[in-house]
Amino acid sequence: MRIIVEDTEEQFHIASALEVTKQVIAKPNSVVTFAGGETTVGLYRELTHLYQEWRIDFSKMKAFTLDEYVGLSPDDPRSVSYRIRYQVLNHIGVQSDHIYMPDGMAEDLQKACTTYDRLLDEHPVDLEILGIGSNGHIGFNEPGTPFHLDTHVSNLTSRTAKDKAGFFGAVGSVPVQGITVGIRRIMRSKHILLLAKGKSKSEIIKQALMGPITTDVPASVLQLHPSLTIVLDKAAAELM
Numbered sequence: 001m002r003i004i005v006e007d008t009e010e011q012f013h014i015a016s017a018l019e020v021t022k023q024v025i026a027k028p029n030s031v032v033t034f035a036g037g038e039t040t041v042g043l044y045r046e047l048t049h050l051y052q053e054w055r056i057d058f059s060k061m062k063a064f065t066l067d068e069y070v071g072l073s074p075d076d077p078r079s080v081s082y083r084i085r086y087q088v089l090n091h092i093g094v095q096s097d098h099i100y101m102p103d104g105m106a107e108d109l110q111k112a113c114t115t116y117d118r119l120l121d122e123h124p125v126d127l128e129i130l131g132i133g134s135n136g137h138i139g140f141n142e143p144g145t146p147f148h149l150d151t152h153v154s155n156l157t158s159r160t161a162k163d164k165a166g167f168f169g170a171v172g173s174v175p176v177q178g179i180t181v182g183i184r185r186i187m188r189s190k191h192i193l194l195l196a197k198g199k200s201k202s203e204i205i206k207q208a209l210m211g212p213i214t215t216d217v218p219a220s221v222l223q224l225h226p227s228l229t230i231v232l233d234k235a236a237a238e239l240m
């Protein structure tokens with residue numbers, strides 16, 4: 001694994017954006033998976049900046065989102081789909097027919113998972129962008145999730161609901177389920193970029209990268225990936 005530690009939050013966002021840009025310059029038709037959450041907001045801002053300033057060509061890139069809240073439509077500003085489109089994909093010249101998102105509104109969620117898996121089968125992922133939950137989740141693969149799952153519906157833990165309460169206004173307003181790319185699929189991607197910033201992530205980053213590989217800390221499985229790059233700010237790297 002390659003670990004990059006940046007002094008400031010701004011450098012953290014720039015370093016993360018350069019990792020994505022490097023991939024797209026080397027392979028313009030890369031398949032990239034985008035994660036939601038707060039950690040990636042600055043990365044997406046920087047990608048927009050790099051597109052405008054450096055004229056990086058993202059038009060051949062294919063973009064998948066990593067997960068979605070069950071029950072939120074892509075037009076809901078709280079959905080992962082909405083946020084990723086408006087934070088980045090709509091601003092960097094990605095073609096609309098190159099954007100794929102799991103359907104959190106599907107009546108048949110199982111079918112929605114199978115459909116997404118089929119799309120991912122057709123588009124092997126070159127770069128998987130991941131954040132990490134304070135309980136070690138990646139995507140919505142919560143602690144205890146078997147490592148062999150593909151796209152599936154997951155029940156969000158009370159810890160995740162607590163972490164997301166600020167964003168949704170109250171714990172009770174956080175959706176109770178998510179649809180997520182599973183760990184087996186995440187591990188199949190060619191490269192993984194794991195991002196974490198802030199003191200609140202320092203303990204889980206230590207456990208994920210230096211602790212035992214266990215389903216109790218889903219991100220610990222990433223230790224087994226042959227091409228893992230981790231970008232941290234100083235605060236998240238504090239216990240390493």
Ligand code: GLP
Binds near residue numbers: 035038040066132133
């Ligand atoms: C969310 C998402 C993840 C994200 C993680 C961290 O629930 N399912 O894809 O990476 O939690 O979120 P944040 O960056 O807001 O801490």
